[in-house]
Amino acid sequence: MANYVIRRLLMIIPIIFGILFLTFLIKALIPTDAVSALFSGTVSEDKAAEAIAQIREKYHLDLPWYRQFGIYVWDVMHLDLGESVRTRQPVIDEIGFRYVNTLILAFSALIVAIVVGLVTGMLSAYFKNTWIDVTSMSVGMMGISMPAFFLGFVLIFIFSVQLRWLPVIGRGDFQSLILPALTLGFIEAAALSRVTRSSMLDVLSREYIRTARAKGMSESYILFRHALPNAFLSILTMIGLQIGNLLGGAFIIEVIFGWHGIGELAVKAIQWRDFTITQAVILVSAGTYVFVNLIVDLLYTWVDPRISYEE
Amino acid sequence: MTDMILEEQQTFGKPTGSNFARAMRRLLRHRSGQVGGGVVLVLVFCALAGESILPYDPLSIDPINRLKPPSAEHFFGTDELGRDLFSRILYGSRYTLMIGLVSTVIAATFGITMGLLAGGGGKWADMLIMRVVDVLLAFPYILLLLAVVAILGPSLWTAMIAVGVGGMPGYARLIRGEVLAQKDAEYVEAMRALGASHLRILFGTILPNVLPQMVIYASFTIPLAILAAAALSFLGLGAQPPIPEWGAMLVDARTFLRTAWWVVAAPGMAIFVSILGMNLFGNALRDVLDPKEMSK
Amino acid sequence: MTALLEIENLQTHFKTEGGVVRAVDGVDLKVNEGEVLGIVGESGSGKTVTALSALRLVDEPGKIVGGSIRYDGRDVLSMNKKELTQLRGDRISMIFQQPRVCLNPVISIGRQITELLKQHRDISSKEARNTAISLLNSVGIPDAEKRFSAYAHELSGGQAQRVMIAIALALKPRVLIADEPTTALDVTIQAQIIELLRELCREMGTALVLVTHDLGVVAELADRVAVMYAGQVVEETDVETLFSNPQHPYTQGLLSSMPVLGQRAERLTAIPGTVPKPSDMPPACRFAPRCKTRISLGMDICNQEPPQLLRTAKGSVRCWAIEGAS
Amino acid sequence: MKLQKLTQMGLASAVALFVASGANAETLRFRLGEDPESLYNVETNSLTANTVIASYLLERLVYFDKNGDAKPWLAESWELNEAQTEITFKLRNGITFHDGEPFNADAVVYHFNTILAPESASPHLASMGPLTSIEALDDLTVKFTFSEPYAPFFNELAGATGGFNSPKAVEAAGSGYGRAPVGTGPYMIDQWIPGTEIKFVRNDNYHEQFRGDAVNKGAPHAEEILLSVISEDGVAQAALEAGELSASMLLSDTIAQFMDHPDFNTVIDETATNLMFLEFNHQKAPFDDVNMRKAIGYAIDRESALAAAWDGFGTAALGPLALGIPGFDGEVAAKYGTPYDPEKAKAILDDLGWVDSDGDGIRDKDGKPAEFLIKGYAGYAHSSRTLQVIQANLAQIGINVTLETADWGAFYPSLLDDGWDMDLMRWTARDAGILGELFRSPGHRQKLPANAPLDDLLTRCNSTVDPAARNECVSEAQRMLLENVTIVPIMSNWTVIATQGNVKDYTIDRMGYLIPGDVRIED
């Protein structure tokens, strides 16, 4: 097991390296850099040429991309994420609290998604091909059946404007968390709902379920103690994959609900062409993604005794 | 022995046909298949029907009649430029569907090739391709999309390419898994025993057998692609005006939620119903195309 | 004497896209206390569905549409959910063909026994555990105390079937339905399991319903045998009579097509053709198209009217040739 | 070290989660469209940052009154030398920064020297023009020296650029100063959660408000001001409705429901210092031809565009300068502009040889159909709507255009390349100097051919300090730009703000900044 964990942790390094490489490749291909994005639209660049050259030099933007890549990797190895070109502040200050926000939102949304996904998925599997199936699947897939911003606006309108239960403006407190977590949770529930349904259908047709019935176990016992644990493996896999969406893909939710996480930051940063920020966000979310999936892999052994990483 | 052939004949009914025909029959009896299939059919009809069924020109503006609520004249009302929303929704269905299909085809073509080569192309190919897939999967999805758009410049096609690129690793992973699962199946071994080449086995034998899984997966990635394109529109990088792609329409209309709800409701409901329908249809497909179901 | 388990005119149908499949079509069976009833048939004969029907375990789209099943005089088909769960596993239990997939892979084998004990008996966890361990011992699982927390994947096929038997016999049921209990096992292991079943059932006085395609297993274990073909019982008699004097052409064909150790014949006598597809049943006698007797006797009735079950000296048989002869 | 910082930030934020923000009734809550990158005016020049800096934190030597005339603020008075190359300001006495440091000539010198220093890489460096030196003549007297007269400088002095920071604080904070600015304004920064909100508290040691246009001369009314970052208009609207915002600038699409609502007030600032206009790639045929550009100008239905884009909250523009900028000449605009007249447009095109020879509804010339590409900014719906109106207008006269919109970082730099014919641009400025910035050849996108008379004129406008003379010069420039059809002006939009009904004296000054000390909540 320890060997496996070490091996997997070591595997993170080439992946992170690959991701950074890809990031710099993209950066090289994108025509504008942070400085011209920063200066364009305020004054003619030629008049600010000196200032622009200054900043380019300071942030190594004048170097070819592979040299920038080398410098960045070197800095990251020294735990230095650099400075935002736009705000001239250390990236870590920009990203630190947003990362925590994102984790909080992701975790809360995950709970919502799991509850919604499992309930609708199980209902729909158990009542396969009935109207209950159609209805609970529709509920489970509600979130992903409309663009996130639309769902977000509708929820704000209902819960904040009409009912006045929850605040519109995100202030980072628990109340502000509820709506974005619900929205994001509902969006992510769809995949879980579907996976739950199909793996429950698979499991329910297995011989050991018939054995349990033949033993005279009650239906609810069979559903929750015999079927669900077996279906959980694929559900867990899906959860692992979703962490990626929750980390980087929540930007619309973050924008709408004013929940300031790294998704929002990343999208803005790429619009500002502020690549030090973008790189750091990619680094952090990819690292988290890989790490979470390692955890998920380790959880497999706990969910399913057949899987073992010990030789 | 002739006697035996005769007897065998007797036990043979009319051909039950291809797996496809059986799946279609099963689909027709599936509740989600009925609901979702109906929606998908309507959608495809609208997309293919052409401009002759449109009551108004979906593109010509009429600022005097802007923001008119739904009426007998304009079923869904008019938008901020006075265009008939009903016509725009009908007309836009082709773009919305096109985004879903084209980007899925892009994702599937490259993803399948990667997956097949990873699953069947030896240890090093597998190692290399899967690391690339890992990198793409760990790379924040929306940033990948934005990066592609930033490189290629925004347009409907770019949006489709971007969404396609974003979907690639999913296909590669799925196909690789399926290939690994099928690689040692007896019918594959049988081909190998006959001396079939590696590529023939990969593309001629394994690929057709993993296709149902692909179709199921595609049925879920098509709606996801439509939503991803809508997310790009949210950033102004999706379909370009005046193309009435639903996602872009919804994005442009969002400020009217309180003052002219119909402008928002028309594309919003169109997307909601279509995507829910597609998802339900996908569910039904999964049920009827699943290999376990097929052998019943 | 009333039979312990009595099935009368059982009809279990499956609704499929090709129409209704009459998997079990008018089956009568009787199992007496302590007796071993073999149900023999090829795939598609309905033997497994009959066995599952006895405990109402037929899954969708299958449905019992007619007939009656009585256990100890009580109507199984009219039982409610609670009564049914009380019956299952306690009074009538069942084991299946693929023991390793019949055990839940994520639940330890010990718990799969104790959960049964706790479901049906009011006992403490500790008692349940002790009972389970002694059960595992009695079915010949070595090191039962340690194996208690093992999982199905850690067992061999033979061991898994032993565990299944331990579960099935945990509450000393009065009927054990074994559906192809040895088919998936290796020859040497198969022999072990046959011995185990024989011993345990005798010990507990449990009646055994042995569903199998293997006439050898029937010859080893059964007291009475019912031969099924295409959803119906075609012949039913005691085991000696069946082997020494088979009546139905199908039984005869089956016996003669089986290679027997030591015979070393050059050619086997095969039954021509295949089992009819359920969607394409012959209209009258279901065996008629493959029946050599019909062909040699040139009997037309076989293709016109279904034969009825006919009582014989030691049992019953469903064949026009016999009817004509008697 | 860095890692430690990360965890500290994380913890702080996690704790903040469960602490309700304790704002009281004396708190004003406003919307910020985006998070400013920095509040140090030397290193930033974004609209958002300028607005925040100039409204709440820093004060300037001068302000512009309602008529657009410069009036003393932190300066008591000023005088120009004969050559108009030296401006000497007399500063008011007794003004202190938030940190207690005195505001004096040294602070002024320090500020402008910092901008001029190349190592600051200040985006304002360019707008300092021919400024050569700043000297403190005594503690309260400062002299600015220019190599030639520079008229737009007063605009810089009155804008965010001219706001003063405490030199001591700047030195002490180093690179972190942008997050903790120290000025002389009515409010002081209290807390800034990047991307989320900025909290200001009242400067209780505030000196007298010297601006003439301010109602409240004393310390501001509200104790706190909370600026929440809300980028989505719909959300801001919802927040207003839910009572979570005191006031918010909105898009005109959303303002309608607040207009006649008893619980809300609306503030509509028609000064309009912005202009949306169509530009041409002058280096590419056929838009190197002034008549071609003119035809386009006549084809644009500005009223429709205004209705579609801004729901009518704006003014159709015929002149190249926004009507709110001093020097705007309505007569020139009316006389030389190209009002909506599709027939005229068609006639010009016919004359030019662009005719529909193949009957497909699209004009062509020399076998080339009239198909062109218009680029635009994708950030706002109004720009895309205007584009669609333009597209429809041009279709009317037989020109087929494709629209391509992108985010600013892609759109604006891409105009330096050649693959476009027209673009839709929108600019906000306060001073007529903008004309020179944009249109003195080769122009802000390097596409304008040399035009010596116009270039000279635009240069002269900048070096004419006397207001009347300058206005004359600017009028002339507007005429020339119109004659040349350098651009096709379309419209200026108004600033539209909704406030809660009990929010009073929400006033926007001539520069577009809020006068925060005036705003009060009526019981």
Place this chain on the structure above:
Amino acid sequence: MTSQPLLSLRGLSAYFPIKSGLMQKTTGWIKAVDDITFDVKPGETLGLVGESGCGKTTLSRTILGLRAVQSGSIRFDGEDLTGMSLRDLVSKRRDMQLIFQDPNASLDPKRRVGATVRAGLDIHRIGTVRERDERVAEMFARVGLDPSLRNRFPHEFSGGQRQRIGIARALIMKPRFVICDEPVSALDVSVQSQVLNLLKDLQEELNLTYLFVAHNLAVVEHMVDRVAVMYLGRIVELADRDELFDRPQHPYTKALIDAIPAATPANRRHRALLKGDIPSPANLPPGCPFQARCPSVMSKCKEKMPPDFVTGGNHRVACWLAEDT
């Protein structure tokens, strides 16, 4: 009968590595096929008997070149296949074909059965397309299927019919040597006899040589000329059919024969049962692989691997009990 053997195995082994540790080093081997030596003469049927996991499937795949050879040699028709290039091996495969156990799994569900049967001809580009189709039709008729059924899918056929298709697929290549891997164990009794008869008929008609792999001794007894008994990767006994069934020498062979259920109820008997399960072939202890279950195990058995003892004629047995005879 001293003709050259068609297939000749000498010390053939096929191992699977066991990997472990941080660097995934190979730390052990599963000896799936271990030091196998036997010949198959032209025209004969050699039975290969063993329980699951004994390596009989691996052996058959190794002979066909589908698994890597660890050591030893395979000679087919006098040519050494182990050193052969892939290209040559592919053409050799035309002469060696395989009939699979499970007709459900071995037919491509997405391919029409005619195409499946034709696959070999397509791969080796034999004849024109028309000729290939003719040969398919011919082959269908020969295995007892109506050629008009060529365009159907496997799921439309019964198990027995599918196995006929599998046989047709193998035999269309006109092979000389066919490995029948449990060809009837997945079939119903009544169909089983049809297929066994068919195999026998085809052998005669086409002059085939069979390696008949099975676990059912009664079937093997019926089909073969000689029998090899395999246990945990090794051949423990090899003899002519009658010799082996009448005078089994290895305790394992004896147990196998004894374990077969009685043919009639009259023959019910109390049998000497082998204890325990088949051990895993990974990391076996030294000595005889059967030691753990052998009723007559001796201390010698746990120390040294018994060599092949040849007793009387062609009877070969790897058991220390046979040492003295």
